[in-house]
Amino acid sequence: MNLSPLRIRLLVAALFTVSFLGALDHTIVSTSLATIAGELDALAHMSWIVVAYTLASTVLMPVIGRLGDTVGARLVFLVSLAVFLIASLACGFAPDIGWLIAARVVQGIGSAGLHLMSQTIVAHITTPRQRARYMSVIGAAFPVAILAGPVLGGLIVDTWGWPWVFWMNLPLGGAALAFAAFVLPHVESGAARGRIDVLGAVTFAIGMVALVLAVTWAAEPAMAAPAVVAGVCAVAGFAAFLAVELRAGHPLVPLRLFADRRMAASTALSAIIGIGLFSVTAYLPTFFQLAYRTSATVSGLVPIATVFGMLVSSLLSGWLVGRSGRYRRFAITGPLLAAAGLAAMSVLPLGLPLWVPMALMALVGVGTGLFMSLVVAVAQSSAPRSATGAATAAVNLVRQIGSTVGTAVIGGVIGTGIARLVPASAGLTPHEVHAAPAAVQAEVAAAYAAVLGPVFGALALVYAAGFAVALLLPPGRLSDEQRDVVPPVRGDAVSQAAGRPSLEETP
Template identity: 35%
Template sequence: MPDKHIRVVLPGLLMAMLLAMLDNVIVGTAMPRIVGDLGGVDHLSWVVTAYVLGATVSTPIWGKLGDLYGRKTVFLTSIVLFLLGSVLCGFAQDMPQLIGFRAFQGLGSGGLMVGAMAVLGDLVPPRERGRYQGQFAAVMAVAMVGGPLVGGFITDHADWRWAFFVNLPLGGAALVLLALRLDLPKRRTEHRIDWFGAALLSAGVTALVLITTWGGNQYAWGSAQILGLAALAVVSLAVFVVVERRHPEPILPLGIFRNRNFSLVSGVGFLVGFAMFGAITFLPLYQQIVQGASATNSGLLLLPMMGGLLVTSLLVGRMITKTGKYRIYPVIGGLVMILAMVLLSRLDADTSKLESGIYMTVLGLGMGFLMQTSMLIAQNSVELKDLGVASSTATFARSIGGAFGVAAFGAIFNHRLHDLLADRVGPQAADRLSGGGGGGATIGPATLGALPAQVRTAVVDSIAGATSSVFLWAVAATVLVPLLAVFIREVALRGGPETAQERAESTLVAQEG
């Protein structure tokens, strides 16, 4: 597509992505007000879980539907569903209603990120796509920093329902712009929707998300509930593989995994999600408890990480567009992320905000080498007819990795926190403070000041030590990223000049797929 057309529709794509990334952050900040109005504090986690579940389950399905029915129609449908879910959440009268509407909103959210990346893939050939990496990285930075600020403002100065209604002007603008100006090639194909495969995938993914959400928190890892969910996940996904091999229009074509680059970059995405999203989940708690930041300012303290991400994404995007080479960047990104995790494992109660900011900058630099580059490689590894599936699968791999990372590192954090508190204040007090006795944790920014000075010091030191342990364990996952990335094969990006050697490599990779 001409650059002029891309510049017109790009703001709509960026606004749709921003919607998907902002929502959970804003709602999370407003949750105390929501619970105060609707009650149901025992169902608090489900407000987040229902949204994540809806988004994760629907992500692969949105990608396939876009391949079958056309990217524009399916993408606009996901925006409409998301906005309708936002309105319903804003008018919820009790906690069960809010949870149900959040699941519905999540179904729409699953198509926003995937749709934006797939539409960009239709508009821009891979060789030129690097030029737009920085703009998508900037959206991530705005969401990470702006989300807590918007959520904090709504919590302090407006009704909590505006945490959902705030989506309407942004989403409405994106919807109108894309409906009027987005012009994609129309394809006519015969469709046979793999509904059985979609149901099996949804059941398996739902079980996996619930395991990572409930395991070690609501239910013990060895409980009948968790083991039952594990059995359901294994059986559903095993049958799913059998069904997908036989269906003429599989919801997830397994043949794309025969492509070496696609399989490797999906593994890289899973590991990045596992290490990055799993580990940085605990940074706001460290910043608020140990460094004394407010909930709103803890978002601003992530600015160095987002700055590193933005700078690297811009540079890498320009270099890929200029040279057509990309293989080295995931390797470098993995090595930089290892260094970042090692540095962050040095966090303690005496670490200054400047020092932790430098560590987070290094992490952002590593992320910038990996985030958009891995999507670019995934899209370049498949035929154009499977572009939506490739985009959704890459996103799905990262999301599942993040879910498993949050669960695994959450267990590590809680176990280490309890042990450190037990050493400092005794086992009984540690149970009360960390929730190890089943009564729920009492550690929080609001309650910290009410603790005796000696106990408060013990809590601060223990939070710092537990956070350090999480990043130390994250090194083990991160070290696998460059080991996988080094086996990625350099294949000419579509849309650029190809040498005879690159054409031969492209043919060989296509034969593998």
């Protein structure tokens, strides 16, 4: 599709705006969680305000990706934005926790559509080389939301009340909806209209819900038996999903895509980002409050440094790939830098100035950002046009699953480890620890360092595995012609099945 550079930039700005709203909603609500749950008298169910949103968006990702390929990315995008805005309105009017959780489920579905279809639309209206640059802009919505969410959440709750955390989506989202309805082009995916794989959707949902319950309950000794049952159900659900997808005429996730090693490697790298970085960022403030004895405000500087490094390097790598088309070097260098930063964090002695861990975690962010958005562009370029939505969904899905599982596992390790080393610390807040005698503070700090050190080391190994995976990417350049893709490996089964001409690899 030939669009003028100005129109492409306007479209990308609109897509960034709505992607930012979806990402911001997650971070801003997390900041306001205690206030919302307290006013609704539902502190015991507080976590489900976040879990309902995340789980709904994860479970529906394959379905939404398939819908984008069959009925068109434009229609799915507009409907998703409308659903997101209606659900935001309903969240603000929630009289009780049940209403709010139900509205958050709907809002999460809309958010998934916004995120996936923004990336899919960019893939349809740009060349592969342009795609790397613009995908980094769309991908910047998440780190920007992480930086802005906590500040905005606190300001809105203190000034206007928690309903405005959700209602703030309406004016900006409404304007974006009106703009997109008029200027968003109709893009044809080329996919044949067919039935949605309902059985595949059901088996995946069963596996995913059971997996979340298993990793959540695993951290609670009293829930050991239910966790095992949920784990067995998760394995059975995903096994059934794979069996269904292999036989389905119109699968949610065409498994033949993974015969292309660019798609397989990109998907694995995306999962590594979820496991290696997104899973640990939630625990960084607590670690620095107790191990380095900082205030809550100061502890937030470390994740901010991480996210800022990720934002800068993502935009830089997208711009450089947009100029040269060379992508492999960033996918190889990024995991190495992140692994080095996490390995240094695993052996970092206590008592050093805070700028030292800030610099190391910024290095982790820089390494992650180098390939964070790039892997989406490479995966899209490796898939036939008729499966762009499915490829986009697959890459995002494994990242989300990796983050969900990794977060639960790390939380369980920290909880059991600290309880074992310092039993008296159970129930103590950082403020209470800071007010305790120096010996108690030192004991808690040493315990957190002893528990988190191996966690950082394990995550460094995850990124080292990412380096090995990146080596599987074939050399080449992203094409500057819309009809072309990343040069496929000779004999590429997916390319042949899609009827694309084979191109020679560019050195």
